[in-house]
Amino acid sequence: MCGIVGYIGKNKAKSILVAGIKKLEYRGYDSSGLAVIEDGVILCKKAVGRISELEKVLDGNCDESNIGIIHTRWATHGAPTYKNAHPHVDCANKIALVHNGIIENYNYLKTKLQKNGHILKSETDTEVIVHFIESYYEGNLEDAVRNALKEIEGAYGLAIIHLDEPEKLVAARHGSPLIIGIGNEEYFVTSDVSAIIEYTKNVVYLDDGELVVLTKDSMKTTDIDSLPISKRIEEIQWDVNQVQKSGYEHFMLKEIYEQPQTLRDTMLGRFTTDNSVVRLGGLQDKCELLRSINRSVIVACGTSWHAGLIGEYMLEELMGMPVEVEYASEFRYRDPIIEKNTMIIAISQSGETADTLAAIREAKRKGAVVLAICNVVGSSIARESDCGIFLHAGPEIGVASTKAFTSQIVSLFLLTMHLRQISGKATDLDKELVKKLKEVPSQVQSIFNNDKKIKEISRIYKDSSNILYLGRGYNYPVALEGALKLKEISYIHAEGYPAAEMKHGPIALVDKNMPVVFIATKDATYSKILSNIEEIRARGGKVIAIASEGDSEISKMVEHVLYIPETVDALTPILSVIPLQLLSYHMAVMRGCDVDKPRNLAKSVTVE
Numbered sequence: 031m032c033g034i035v036g037y038i039g040k041n042k043a044k045s046i047l048v049a050g051i052k053k054l055e056y057r058g059y060d061s062s063g064l065a066v067i068e069d070g071v072i073l074c075k076k077a078v079g080r081i082s083e084l085e086k087v088l089d090g091n092c093d094e095s096n097i098g099i100i101h102t103r104w105a106t107h108g109a110p111t112y113k114n115a116h117p118h119v120d121c122a123n124k125i126a127l128v129h130n131g132i133i134e135n136y137n138y139l140k141t142k143l144q145k146n147g148h149i150l151k152s153e154t155d156t157e158v159i160v161h162f163i164e165s166y167y168e169g170n171l172e173d174a175v176r177n178a179l180k181e182i183e184g185a186y187g188l189a190i191i192h193l194d195e196p197e198k199l200v201a202a203r204h205g206s207p208l209i210i211g212i213g214n215e216e217y218f219v220t221s222d223v224s225a226i227i228e229y230t231k232n233v234v235y236l237d238d239g240e241l242v243v244l245t246k247d248s249m250k251t252t253d254i255d256s257l258p259i260s261k262r263i264e265e266i267q268w269d270v271n272q273v274q275k276s277g278y279e280h281f282m283l284k285e286i287y288e289q290p291q292t293l294r295d296t297m298l299g300r301f302t303t304d305n306s307v308v309r310l311g312g313l314q315d316k317c318e319l320l321r322s323i324n325r326s327v328i329v330a331c332g333t334s335w336h337a338g339l340i341g342e343y344m345l346e347e348l349m350g351m352p353v354e355v356e357y358a359s360e361f362r363y364r365d366p367i368i369e370k371n372t373m374i375i376a377i378s379q380s381g382e383t384a385d386t387l388a389a390i391r392e393a394k395r396k397g398a399v400v401l402a403i404c405n406v407v408g409s410s411i412a413r414e415s416d417c418g419i420f421l422h423a424g425p426e427i428g429v430a431s432t433k434a435f436t437s438q439i440v441s442l443f444l445l446t447m448h449l450r451q452i453s454g455k456a457t458d459l460d461k462e463l464v465k466k467l468k469e470v471p472s473q474v475q476s477i478f479n480n481d482k483k484i485k486e487i488s489r490i491y492k493d494s495s496n497i498l499y500l501g502r503g504y505n506y507p508v509a510l511e512g513a514l515k516l517k518e519i520s521y522i523h524a525e526g527y528p529a530a531e532m533k534h535g536p537i538a539l540v541d542k543n544m545p546v547v548f549i550a551t552k553d554a555t556y557s558k559i560l561s562n563i564e565e566i567r568a569r570g571g572k573v574i575a576i577a578s579e580g581d582s583e584i585s586k587m588v589e590h591v592l593y594i595p596e597t598v599d600a601l602t603p604i605l606s607v608i609p610l611q612l613l614s615y616h617m618a619v620m621r622g623c624d625v626d627k628p629r630n631l632a633k634s635v636t637v638e
C-alpha cells in the first residue's frame with residue numbers, strides 16, 4: 031500500500047509533492063522518490079528510509095518544474111533499497127512512473143522485456159510497466175500507456191510523465207485507489223485525498239479501467255480503449271486528520287474494516303485460475319527443501335503466536351505434520367531440540383520483534399530451515415530467514431494487531447496447501463478449500479452488519495472488571511486473541527481458555543459479574559461447548575456467544591448471540607475473530623482509552 035502524488039499546473043511542483051507525500055507516510059515509509067521535468071531532462075531523486083531522507087536529497091534540486099510525481103513505498107516485491115524505490119524510468123530516461131499495487135504477471139513480462147533488450151535495474155514488479163510504455167511509445171503517451179496496460183495483470187494506480195510531452199501527466203487505475211484533484215489552473219493525482227485536501231476539495235475518483243490525461247488547464251478521462259468517460263466532480267467533506275483514517279475515528283477501526291480488502295491482497299496472484307495450484311513466490315525454489323521437512327516449530331509473540339496455534343492445527347490436520355508452537359522468548363533460551371529436517375516458522379507482523387529475531391538466529395545456529403511469515407518486506411526477520419511469505423496487508427498502524435492476524439491465518443493456510451501440493455497429498459478437496467478461502471473476504475464484510483449490535487453489547491459490559499473468553503479446537507486460539515485484544519486496548523482484565531479446561535479451576539471465578547464470551551460455531555466439538563455454556567450459566571455467568579448463522583438453538587441458552595457465516599474449521603478463526611476485534615474496540619472507546627496507542631505498549635517490541 032504505497033503513497034502516490036502527481037502535480038501539473040501553474041505552481042512549482044516540488045513543494046506541493048513533498049508536502050503531499052508526507053501526509054501519506056503512514057501508508058508506507060521504507061523508501062521514497064520524486065521525478066520532475068526540468069531543463070530538458072527527467073530529474074529523478076530517491077532515498078531509502080523516511081521521507082525526511084528524500085528531503086535532504088531534494089534540497090536545492092528540482093525547484094523549477096511545474097510537473098512532477100512522487101512516491102512513498104511499502105515494499106511488496108524487492109527489499110526497500112535505492113534501486114527499488116519509485117519513480118522507475120525507462121531505458122532512455124525519458125519516462126518516469128510511480129505505482130501503487132501488485133503486478134501479478136511481472137515475472138513473465140520481465141522476461142519478455144529482457145528478451146527485447148530492455149535493461150531492468152530493480153527487483154520490483156513496477157519497473158515492467160514503464161518499460162512496456164517505452165516499447166509502445168510512438169509520440170503519444172496516453173496511447174502508449176493504454177497499450178502497455180493491456181499486457182498487465184494485477185492491481186495498479188499509476189502516474190506517468192514523459193520528457194517529450196512535458197505539458198502532460200497521465201494516470202490510470204485498476205484495483206488501487208486513484209483520485210484526481212481539480213484546482214485553478216492545476217491538477218493533482220493521488221492515492222489518498224489527504225495529500226491534496228489543503229489545495230482542493232474538488233475531486234474525481236477514478237474507477238477501474240479508467241485513464242486520465244491532465245494538462246494544467248484540462249482533464250480528459252477515458253476507458254482503456256480511449257472511449258471518453260464523463261466523471262462527476264465530488265467535494266470532500268473530511269478534514270486532513272480524518273482523511274488519513276479514511277473517515278474512521280481510529281486507525282484500528284480502519285484496519286478492522288480494511289480486512290476484506292487485505293485478505294484479498296494476501297491471496298492476490300497466489301492461485302492458478304482453476305484454483306488447483308497455490309503459487310508462493312517466496313518459496314518457489316525451496317520445494318526440495320520443504321519436501322524434506324518432517325517437523326515444524328512455530329515461534330512468535332502475542333497475536334502472532336495465536337496465529338501460530340491456528341497454523342499448528344492446520345498443518346497437523348491437513349498436512350499430517352507434527353508441529354509445536356513456542357513463545358519465541360522461551361524458545362530462544364531453552365536450548366531447543368532441532369533435528370536435521372526441522373523447519374522453524376517465524377510469524378511476525380513487524381519482522382522486528384526482538385525475541386522472534388533472536389529465536390530464528392538460535393534456530394539457524396542449530397541448522398534449522400527458517401520460513402518467515404511477515405508483513406514488512408526488508409524487515410530483519412524477513413531478511414535473515416531462508417524463505418518466506420509476505421502478508422501484503424499494508425502498514426498496520428494501530429498497536430493492536432487486527433488485519434495482520436487474519437492475513438497471517440490466510441498465509442498459514444496457503445503454506446499448508448502449498449506443502450500438500452509439493453508432497454503429493456493434494457486431492458479434489460484442495461480446490462474446494464481454495465474456493466472456501468476465496469469466499470472469506472465477503473463473509474468478513476457481512477459480519478460488519480452486526481457492528482451496531484456489537485456496540486450495544488459493548489456498552490452493557492464496558493465496566494466489567496474481568497471477562498473470560500472460551501473456545502475449543504480452532505476457536506481456542508481465537509479465545510486467546512479476543513482476550514488479548516480486550517486487555518491491550520480497554521485495560522479490562524480478560525483471559526482466554528480452552529472451554530473444557532474451565533472445570534479444572536477457573537470456573538471458580540464465575541458468578542453473575544463474570545461475562546463469558548464463547549466462540550461456539552458449528553464444528554466437531556459444538557455439542558461439548560453447549561455443555562460448557564450450561565456449566566457457566568448454572569453459576570450465574572452472563573454469556574455472549576459467537577455462533578454460526580442459522581443456529582437458533584444457542585440463542586435460547588445465552589444473553590447475546592453474534593452470528594457469523596459458516597466455513598471450513600481451519601478458516602473459521604478469520605470470521606470468529608471479527609466480532610471480538612469490534613467488541614474490544616468499542617469497549618475501549620467507551621472507556622476513553624487511546625485505542626491506537628494504548629498505554630505501556632509499542633507497535634513493535636524491538637527490546638527483550
Ligand code: AGP
Pocket residue numbers: 331332333334377378379380381382383386429430431432518632633634635
Ligand atoms: C498484538 O495486538 C500486539 N500488538 C502484540 O501482541 C504483537 O502481536 C506482538 O508484539 C508481536 O508483534 P509482531 O507480530 O510484529 O512480531
